[in-house]
Amino acid sequence: MQIKSPEFKENARIALKDVGLQKALGNLKAGFPEKRAIAVQRMPEFHDMRDEARDLKNHILENLDIYLEQFESKVTENGGHVHWCRTSDDARKTILDICQQVDAKTVTKGKSMVSEEINLNEYLEENGVQPIETDLGEYILQLRNDHPSHIIAPAIHLNLEDVSEAFHEHHKKPKSDDPAVLMQEAREELRTKFVNADVGITGANFLVAETGSTIIVTNEGNGDLTQTLPKTHIVITSIEKVVPTLEDMTLFLRLLARSATGQEFTVYNTLSTGPRREGDADGPDNFHVVLVDNGRSDMVGGELHDMLRCIRCSACMNHCPVYGAVGGHAYGWVYPGPMGSVLTPQMVGIEKAGNLPNASTFCGKCEEVCPVRIPLPKLMRHWRTNEFEKHLSPKAVRWGIAGWGFFAKRPKLYRQMSNTSNWFMRTMAGKKGRINSLPLAGGWTDFRDMPAPSGKTFMQQWQKKQGDKS
Amino acid sequence: MSVNSSPIRVGLFVTCLVDMFRPSVGFATVKLLEQAGCTVEVPEAQTCCGQPAFNSGDRETTRDIAKQTIAAFDGYEYVVGPSGSCIGMLHYFTDLFDEADPWKARAEDLKKRSFEITSFLVDVLDFDQVLASFDQKVTYHDSCSGLRQLGVKSQPRKLLGKVDGTELAEMPEAETCCGFGGTFCVKYPDISNRMVSNKTGFADETGAQTLLGGDLGCLLNMAGKLKREGKAMEARHVVEVLAGMTDTPAIGEADYDLGKQL
Numbered sequence A: 001m002q003i004k005s006p007e008f009k010e011n012a013r014i015a016l017k018d019v020g021l022q023k024a025l026g027n028l029k030a031g032f033p034e035k036r037a038i039a040v041q042r043m044p045e046f047h048d049m050r051d052e053a054r055d056l057k058n059h060i061l062e063n064l065d066i067y068l069e070q071f072e073s074k075v076t077e078n079g080g081h082v083h084w085c086r087t088s089d090d091a092r093k094t095i096l097d098i099c100q101q102v103d104a105k106t107v108t109k110g111k112s113m114v115s116e117e118i119n120l121n122e123y124l125e126e127n128g129v130q131p132i133e134t135d136l137g138e139y140i141l142q143l144r145n146d147h148p149s150h151i152i153a154p155a156i157h158l159n160l161e162d163v164s165e166a167f168h169e170h171h172k173k174p175k176s177d178d179p180a181v182l183m184q185e186a187r188e189e190l191r192t193k194f195v196n197a198d199v200g201i202t203g204a205n206f207l208v209a210e211t212g213s214t215i216i217v218t219n220e221g222n223g224d225l226t227q228t229l230p231k232t233h234i235v236i237t238s239i240e241k242v243v244p245t246l247e248d249m250t251l252f253l254r255l256l257a258r259s260a261t262g263q264e265f266t267v268y269n270t271l272s273t274g275p276r277r278e279g280d281a282d283g284p285d286n287f288h289v290v291l292v293d294n295g296r297s298d299m300v301g302g303e304l305h306d307m308l309r310c311i312r313c314s315a316c317m318n319h320c321p322v323y324g325a326v327g328g329h330a331y332g333w334v335y336p337g338p339m340g341s342v343l344t345p346q347m348v349g350i351e352k353a354g355n356l357p358n359a360s361t362f363c364g365k366c367e368e369v370c371p372v373r374i375p376l377p378k379l380m381r382h383w384r385t386n387e388f389e390k391h392l393s394p395k396a397v398r399w400g401i402a403g404w405g406f407f408a409k410r411p412k413l414y415r416q417m418s419n420t421s422n423w424f425m426r427t428m429a430g431k432k433g434r435i436n437s438l439p440l441a442g443g444w445t446d447f448r449d450m451p452a453p454s455g456k457t458f459m460q461q462w463q464k465k466q467g468d469k470s
Numbered sequence B: 001m002s003v004n005s006s007p008i009r010v011g012l013f014v015t016c017l018v019d020m021f022r023p024s025v026g027f028a029t030v031k032l033l034e035q036a037g038c039t040v041e042v043p044e045a046q047t048c049c050g051q052p053a054f055n056s057g058d059r060e061t062t063r064d065i066a067k068q069t070i071a072a073f074d075g076y077e078y079v080v081g082p083s084g085s086c087i088g089m090l091h092y093f094t095d096l097f098d099e100a101d102p103w104k105a106r107a108e109d110l111k112k113r114s115f116e117i118t119s120f121l122v123d124v125l126d127f128d129q130v131l132a133s134f135d136q137k138v139t140y141h142d143s144c145s146g147l148r149q150l151g152v153k154s155q156p157r158k159l160l161g162k163v164d165g166t167e168l169a170e171m172p173e174a175e176t177c178c179g180f181g182g183t184f185c186v187k188y189p190d191i192s193n194r195m196v197s198n199k200t201g202f203a204d205e206t207g208a209q210t211l212l213g214g215d216l217g218c219l220l221n222m223a224g225k226l227k228r229e230g231k232a233m234e235a236r237h238v239v240e241v242l243a244g245m246t247d248t249p250a251i252g253e254a255d256y257d258l259g260k261q262l
């Protein structure tokens, strides 16, 4: 996926004027956050579980190598294979290799953000393997040659009309805007694809070290068909997803469902433990786990360490007023919203993604809802500091801060400057008490009035009062 | 608490926005503190809390300002300001210094002593002798730092409940950010505009005459938008109402001090 994060401002401007997108975003706001709130309210121990999950994740990250090795040895014991991939490129090649070994023509795919991260679909297509997305949202996007704008509801930026249009064009059936009819159409189309696929690729929500299992959670059941029907199942996932035990996994599953959609549990929770064994009713002959690093191990122990706790629940973006205003595509890469504003600079470089950690008011709502208590504003601020120290911040910002800082560090001069600006603004406002347009403050006065100072500065008035008293 | 026990010495952190735009908020804060039995001093060596530098990634400038502020408020029993976000910034000073740095302990000490005004009155002083009347329906915006960093939510409401004639009508999404965000509002004006428009819309739905809040940055943003939209609703800092200082024009309304020279 092409990186469009440098154009964030422009993307945002366009998004704000996109009527269809704004309508779709309105639905999001009324959906996930309200459902989460109800789910949280119904579970008094929810916040204690968040502490527990945070601590457990921290423990896992401290022992990441141990748990990953345990996971690998269990997968191998079960007859599967683990592939360690340092970069996106390694991961793509490994997957293509496996596909070519079994002479695959088509692969079905469950939803996986890591697969987006490594740009898998394009790569497979270029190399003669046809990927077919089976998550309904992803399927719609694939028809439209579009990308996810949300990590669990990839097509959240679309409305029913868009889906109806895309289906009509590709399925060559009469146009319908009845969701049930559209669902049936998708089902019919996908059924044959499931049966004919040579390889099934899914992501993983968690990897269980004690059993060598991977798990995916879906609300559509497409994951099951993707991984049980083809002869080869490839799990594409990343290293921070490992948890020690099945019991630990359930802690995260309970938090994940509630934080994401407000469900108590996701509808389908599908575990894969190696290839089909003798006597098993179904399952693949070959089982591969492709473990992607892609910059994650560099985060261990560093300033962004906390970000590795992320369980990809999407609560941070569902509750983010910036995401809610501009949607996911404006962020210009795979991961949108607050979590993306922390991860994207790490994965594509702060030079390209500098806008993302800046486009936040630090309102803190994301941290408030994050099930594993990731201090997202603090991590975004880390990127701003990094950017500033590398002299990458825009000149206007650097000069502005330098000029302002000069005065802020000299109280006497600062007073004089305040008095002058205060007088200037009051004079500009005249009798009105506010200013419609102010030099150097277009960003403010394009959209709102600037209230004028309601008198001399507090310090001037205070000092005068103290003088009068003595 | 009794007003006659030995007075508590409070250093007022004015905040740069109150100093510049709304001095009456500073005086209202002083009045409330005095009503609650404190003596108030205003250290001259204070300027701004340093948020613009901190949030722009300029650690060095932030540290310099932090040291200056810590030194300015040495020796006060408490440091109180009419802003959750600026007091919140004072609390962040602890993150700026290494364990070995002697400033670290001083920053920790300042953090323990510094409070947002409504939380100081309610949580520290258990003050409820509000002597004010304001015959209006009002609505209240929870500013982010006060709410999420300092836990300011019930305190202003509790105090407002003591004001004669004031009826509080809660707006939907009172806890959603108004889009001010310091430099955010000028760096990303389109997004900020959407956020503040949502906010003024929600506030207006309540039918309140006045929108109250505890942070002047947010209030300037919301008042500026209300006026640009031509809405009748006015905006004030909550301490103005609590201190009974509502005879002055609301934020962005006609300048009563016009023409007075420097």
Ligand code: SF4
Pocket (backbone or CB within 6 Å): A259, A309, A310, A311, A312, A313, A314, A315, A316, A317, A339, A366, A369, A370, A371, A372, A373, A374
């Ligand atoms: S950062 Fe937290 S809230 Fe956001 S997706 Fe990750 S776990 Fe969920």
